[in-house]
Amino acid sequence: xxxxxxxxxxxxxxxxxxxxxxxxxxxxxxxxxxxxxxxxxxxxxxxxxxxxxxxxxxxxxxxxxxxxxxxxxxxxxxxxxxxxxxxxxxxxxxxxxxxxxxxxxxxxxxxxxxxxxxxxxxxxxxxxxxxxxxxxxxxxxxxxxxxxxxxxxxxxxxxxxxxxxxxxxxxxxxxxxxxxxxxxxxx
Numbered sequence: 001x002x003x004x005x006x007x008x009x010x011x012x013x014x015x016x017x018x019x020x021x022x023x024x025x026x027x028x029x030x031x032x033x034x035x036x037x038x039x040x041x042x043x044x045x046x047x048x049x050x051x052x053x054x055x056x057x058x059x060x061x062x063x064x065x066x067x068x069x070x071x072x073x074x075x076x077x078x079x080x081x082x083x084x085x086x087x088x089x090x091x092x093x094x095x096x097x098x099x100x101x102x103x104x105x106x107x108x109x110x111x112x113x114x115x116x117x118x119x120x121x122x123x124x125x126x127x128x129x130x131x132x133x134x135x136x137x138x139x140x141x142x143x144x145x146x147x148x149x150x151x152x153x154x155x156x157x158x159x160x161x162x163x164x165x166x167x168x169x170x171x172x173x174x175x176x177x178x179x180x181x182x183x184x185x186x187x
Contacts, residue, residue, distance in 0.1 A: 136155060
C-alpha cells in the first residue's frame with residue numbers, strides 16, 4: 001500500500017525513537033560485528049550510530065527505513081574507525097624507523113591488513129551503490145544470513161522475486177568490484 005507524502009510526514013512525526021532503536025539495534029549490531037570484527041568496536045559503533053540517528057531523526061523519510069538508515073550510519077562509523085586503526089600502525093612504524101628500530105612481527109604485514117581493509121571498503125561501496133530494494137535483499141540474505149523465506153516474508157516478496165533480486169544484486173556487486181579492482185590495478 002502506498003502512502004502519500006502527508007501520510008509519511010505524519011508517520012515520522014509519530015515515530016518513537018526508543019521503539020525503533022529497540023526493534024532494530026540487535027540486527028544492526030550483528031552487521032557491525034561482521035564489519036568491525038570484534039564485539040567492543042561493534043558496540044561502540046552501534047552506540048555512536050544510535051546517538052547520531054537520534055540527532056538526525058528528522059532527516060528520515062519513513063519509519064520502515066530506520067534499520068537500513070541506522071545500519072548505513074553505523075557502517076560509515078565503522079569504516080572511519082577502521083581507517084584510523086589502519087593508519088595507526090603505519091604511523092608507529094614510521095616513527096620507529098626514524099629511530100632506527102628494526103621490527104620482526106608474527107602478525108601479517110601492515111600492507112596485507114591494509115589490503116584487506118581496502119577490499120572491505122570496496123565491497124561496502126559496491127553494496128551501497130545498489131538500488132534500495134536490491135541492497136535490502138542482499139544485506140538480509142548475504143550479510144545477516146537470514147533464510148530466503150525469512151527475507152521474502154520480511155520484504156513482502158515471493159520467494160522467486162526475492163531470489164531474482166538477490167541474483168541481480170550479487171551480480172551487480174561482483175561487476176562493481178571488478179570495475180573497482182581494474183581501476184585500482186591501473187593506478
